[in-house]
Amino acid sequence: MSAIIEPTKVILDFKKIIVKPYTRKKQVKLSELKDYCAYPEAAEKILSEGRDPIIYEYYEYGPTETSGNINFGLTVIYPGKIGKEYYMTKGHFHEKDGAELYLCLKGRGILLMQNKEGKAVTIELEPGSIGYVPVGWGHRTINIGRGKFVFFFAYPSDAGHDYMIVKEKGFSKIVIEEGKSLKIIDNPRYRGTSD
Numbered sequence: 001m002s003a004i005i006e007p008t009k010v011i012l013d014f015k016k017i018i019v020k021p022y023t024r025k026k027q028v029k030l031s032e033l034k035d036y037c038a039y040p041e042a043a044e045k046i047l048s049e050g051r052d053p054i055i056y057e058y059y060e061y062g063p064t065e066t067s068g069n070i071n072f073g074l075t076v077i078y079p080g081k082i083g084k085e086y087y088m089t090k091g092h093f094h095e096k097d098g099a100e101l102y103l104c105l106k107g108r109g110i111l112l113m114q115n116k117e118g119k120a121v122t123i124e125l126e127p128g129s130i131g132y133v134p135v136g137w138g139h140r141t142i143n144i145g146r147g148k149f150v151f152f153f154a155y156p157s158d159a160g161h162d163y164m165i166v167k168e169k170g171f172s173k174i175v176i177e178e179g180k181s182l183k184i185i186d187n188p189r190y191r192g193t194s195d
Ligand SMILES: [Fe+2]
Pocket: 092, 094, 100, 139, 155
């Protein structure tokens, strides 16, 4: 199935943190993220208090899933922690070969990447820096600042997203705050990525 894509102008609205027009909008609350957390009991405690905070949201322009095209958009991760773990995205692996770019626009964050063998690499992102996710590396972004962490992303339209592998096995590293210091430690709930 091939779609005819017209040349398009898209606006990044930095105040509202959206792209216009967009084809997809997603807001992820704690209740949806809890199974990805290193400290699920901390997530359950927050939810049991009747709170379900928004952890992150994104707006994407991606009018097709056909090869050769590009999807892009803006993500904002709110500041906060679930237990010791900083607010983060679920993270995923692409189903097909396809790299991804992250351009930080605001705040401070970490791009956590992991290959199929479980080797993890982290890159700190501040405004103006670009994180490059090579083909085959899973990726998650984490807000380590006090304000919103905002970045632009772009990836091949037909890349696909595998979230289940992260939900079931996790990333090998987690980013936490302990004793008021940022630490990148082994994930105690990691269950390996190789079958
Ligand atoms: Fe991706």
